[in-house]
Amino acid sequence: MMKYTTILILFIGLIGCSQQPKEGVKLSGNLEQFPAGGFATVEVISENGVEPFDTLNVDGDGNFVEYLNIQEPAFFRVNLNGRQIITLILTGEETNVVVNAHGNDPGGFFEVSGSYDTEYKNQIDEMMQAYRQAIQGFQQEQMQARTNGDANAFQTSQFQMMDLAKRTEAELKELIREASPSLASFYGIQMIDATQNFAFIDSITTELQAEMPENFHVESLISQVSARRSLAIGKMAPEIALENPDGEVITLSSLRGKYVLVDFWAAWCGPCRRENPNVVRVYNEYGGEKFEILGVSLDKTREKWLGAIEQDGLPWLHVSDLKFWRSQAAQDYQVNAIPATFLIDPDGKIIAKNLRGASLEAKLKEIFG
Structure with missing residues (x-):
């Protein structure tokens, strides 16, 4: 009886001394130039921004091993002493993710393996x-x-x-x-x-x-x-019904049968004014029975709006409600930056957006030959 008791005690002792397997995604690697006394953390990008997630214990040779408890796919950042930051995408299904890096240089070497998403x-x-x-x-x-x-x-x-x-x-x-x-x-x-x-x-x-x-x-x-x-491209363009400089209401639907470039701009918009010579050149080549431009101004004053039309020599149709970003047309077209353009086909459908310069010329050449 004594013999079997001794064996049982030894067996239990072996179990107690063995290391239990760790759970989670194994994150390991080597940091070539990680400074002594530096910090290494894992951060997660959450709804609240960048938040601490775990700490990496880096030994004197720059090696580290940590197990991360990841519940759902997320973007993570390995923050090395605030100097080098490496972004990872982890799902929680990875087994061994290896990150080797310089460790102390913002533009330094790094390589990641073991994570398909990353x-x-x-x-x-x-x-x-x-x-x-x-x-x-x-x-x-x-x-x-x-x-x-x-x-x-x-x-x-x-x-x-x-x-x-x-x-x-x-x-x-x-x-x-x-x-x-x-x-x-x-x-x-x-x-x-x-x-x-x-x-x-x-x-x-x-x-x-x-x-x-x-x-x-x-x-x-x-x-x-x-x-x-x-x-989206292929959808019907929202109606525009605004006054021109003479006080006459111009509607986008009245231009059906033509290709129409709806051009959101303003006298105060530098990029718009710099683009205007290109648009004038294109209009002079293609404007007429088949192509028209409807300039929708986001200006606040009539004087500046009309002054810019005259100064830049813009010969196409112009409308505005002079309500700046609160313009109904800007809201309907979800415009939050200008210049912004929408190319409408003869049936009133959106076929292209934000065409400028060479891209506008290329699209019109594609349409009209």
């Missing part, structure tokens, strides 16, 4: 960074072309920039579609022009709503998409 997010970031750098190059070319008075070089650079934008957008949408439904796809659609890609964003939102309807990021997105739906 890997998609990082691919999106790399794509957009390369795109922005290329755009800066095109902008420098265009500035130089203007300085040299080389209109052909300026236009060529503009069209090349537009082509790059289209190709990048197509690649980004493909990546977002692969990642959907996830917070990585939510992250990606923030980089897409919502006015030109509403149908795509709407479809991704539907998938996200089915997958995680109570996630606060998704709830916010659903609200935004619902508000935009009435002004």
Whole structure:
């Protein structure tokens, strides 16, 4: 009997000494230059902003291991001494997420593995960074072309920039579609022009709503998409009925049968005034029986409104209620920044938004040849 009692005691002792398996997502890695005495925390982005979530204990060699209790997909930040911040997307289903980083440099090296959502997010970031750098190059070319008075070089650079934008957008949408439904796809659609890609964003939102309807990021997105739906491409344009400078009411519906560019602008809007010469040039080429512009001013005084029309030589139709941002038309079209444009087809449907410069010219050339 004594023999069996001894074995039982030893067995119980072994169980007591063994380490119980830890629960949660294992977050581990190495920080090459993490300073002695520095802090390393995990933060979560919640409805209330960035909040503390956990602490990482970094040893003298820069190594750390922590287990995170994650209840739902969320954006997290690994905050390294307030110097380097690395954003992660974690769902709670990951087993071992590894973060290796410099540890003390805002632009320092980092790599993440073990989280598919984060890997998609990082691919999106790399794509957009390369795109922005290329755009800066095109902008420098265009500035130089203007300085040299080389209109052909300026236009060529503009069209090349537009082509790059289209190709990048197509690649980004493909990546977002692969990642959907996830917070990585939510992250990606923030980089897409919502006015030109509403149908795509709407479809991704539907998938996200089915997958995680109570996630606060998704709830916010659903609200935004619902508000935009009435002004989506393919929808009927809201009616506009405002007075022209002579006091006559002009309606958008009275222009049916023509393509109409509804142009929200104001005398006080610098970007609008700088864009006006481009619009005048396009109007002189395409304006007439098939194309009209309806300028909707968000000015507050009649004098400044009419003065700007005369100074800039704007020959198209103009209307305003002189109510600034409280203009009924601005509210109906959800305009909160100008210049803002909506291209309406002869049947009264929205076919494009926010066309300016080369993009406006290209669209009209596509329509009229």
